Amino acid sequence: MERKNVSIGGQKLNKNTGISLQLFKVERYTGITSTELTYSTKQLTTYLSPETLLIGLLGIYSSYVQTVREKNFNYYFLLFDPREIADILNSNKNVENIMNMKNVVRDELAKVIGKHFSEELMIAEILVNVALQDEMVKNNLEKLSLMLVRIAHEGKTYKIYQIIPLTIVKRKFASKVLYDIINPDGFLLSRLSKRDNVEYNNLIMAINGLYRYVILNDQQGLFTMIRELHNAYHKVKSDEKSQKVAGQYRYLLTHVVPGLLNVP
Incomplete structure (x- = not known):
């Protein structure tokens, strides 16, 4: 089966000039393409330029919430919901204000995670909705959709254990x-x-x-x-x-x- 490369952040990247991340072994799967293209039966390896990878790592770093050690290490990250990202890109929303609101949510979640409260997820969702009401009104937002991701360290691998949707809605x-x-x-x-x-x-x-x-x-x-x-x-x-x-x-x-x- 012929192998093809997908280059992000550069032209004709390969294993010598680009960086490939083996996340969930996606580089081994086929069929990750649209029906209009000819790659549905071919394996595609994605290579990123160093600059693109750095931007991605900075994004991950800015999304970090908390590390909790139980039986193993658990790492929490706060991301925008994909639909929220699409909405931001296709509207005239103030991105700086939205990022500031996301940081407020991150700080509030960090206070809850790790204290091992009963009903932790319920408390977290209540807390972020309460904490952001003034910001929602100030920025004239009806809703903000985020995702809390928990990654666990097991042996030599990292596994995504939970993806928790967090929706902040303007209430009175x-x-x-x-x-x-x-x-x-x-x-x-x-x-x-x-x-x-x-x-x-x-x-x-x-x-x-x-x-x-x-x-x-x-x-x-x-x-x-x-x-x-x-x-x-x-x-x-x-x-x-x-x-x-x-x-x-x-x-x-x-x-x-x-x-x-x-x-x-």
């Missing part, structure tokens, strides 16, 4: 109040990180309710969250050793949560 809610509730360094998520806490199940249901409210725009989810926070408070306050925690719940319910109910 008290974003600053919500951020106080779900702050990665705050009281509520610190309680959620310990499965043996007496109110753990209530916090799981509260996070589910908050997800429905923020992501699905379901008002009932807000009331579910408030109800479960009340239930968590009543469980904790009956324990003499947990009076400090009970006080934190009481403050949350009397000083923070009411701010969510005043949104027109």
